[in-house]
Amino acid sequence: xxxxxxxxxxxxxxxxxxxxxxxxxxxxxxxxxxxxxxxxxxxxxxxxxxxxxxxxxxxxxxxxxxxxxxxxxxxxxxxxxxxxxxxxxxxxxxxxxxxxxxxxxxxxxxxxxxxxxxxxxxxxxxxxxxxxxxxxxxxxxxxxxxxxxxxxxxxx
Numbered sequence: 828x829x830x831x832x833x834x835x836x837x838x839x840x841x842x843x844x845x846x847x848x849x850x851x852x853x854x855x856x857x858x859x860x861x862x863x864x865x866x867x868x869x870x871x872x873x874x875x876x877x878x879x880x881x882x883x884x885x886x887x888x889x890x891x892x893x894x895x896x897x898x899x900x901x902x903x904x905x906x907x908x909x910x911x912x913x914x915x916x917x918x919x920x921x922x923x924x925x926x927x928x929x930x931x932x933x934x935x936x937x938x939x940x941x942x943x944x945x946x947x948x949x950x951x952x953x954x955x956x957x958x959x960x961x962x963x964x965x966x967x968x969x970x971x972x973x974x975x976x977x978x979x980x981x982x983x
Contacts, residue, residue: 828937828944830956830979831963834972841950843970845918846909848945848953851969855962857902859922859942862930865983866892866908869916869950881911897930917983918947936979948982 835842849856866889885908891898900908905920921930922943936944936956944956955966956979967973 828939828941828956828958828978829963830944830954830976831966832952832954832974832976833966833970834952834974835970836972841914841952843953844909844915845912845945845947846906847969848955848966849906849909851965852943852955852962853902855959855965856922856943858925859902860925860927860929861900861902861905862921862923863888863892863898863900863905864919864921864930864932866918866920867916868912869914885911895932897932899929914950915947916950918945919981919983920945934981936981944979946979946982954979954982 833843833848868889888898888900888908919936920943921936921941922945923930923941927940936946942957942959943962944954946954946956948954954976955962957963963975
């Protein structure tokens with residue numbers, strides 16, 4: 828499937844994170860079933876600079892993904908998660924149509940049953956894989972340093 832790799836940076840660091848991607852794709856993706864295959868934040872903390880640690884479910888999600896557990900999450904929970912991440916090291920998120928059999932593992936990010944595959948790659952870039960041309964166009968309109976690849980890979 829086509830993949831848009833996004834490299835937008837400011838001062839040598841990515842200038843966006845998961846929350847920014849979710850904001851762009853919300854009209855196309857909020858109704859899908861989401862799965863966290865891998866989630867490794869580099870920096871946890873509320874983006875609104877509120878004091879305190881992230882809720883326990885955020886660290887539990889991280890720990891379960893490190894153990895190889897694929898976890899279903901609602902769109903609302905995914906948005907909440909993004910509010911607690913300042914920078915993502917690695918992540919692999921997959922969206923499928925409601926009613927599609929649940930994921931137990933992800934081997935091929937080009938699988939036709941996936942509507943969206945989002946990968947954070949070593950704090951270097953994000954990759955969004957989809958057949959939905961509207962999603963790709965919306966991302967191209969929002970981000971400036973992008974490369975369109977004809978297919979994707981599992982980057983890590």
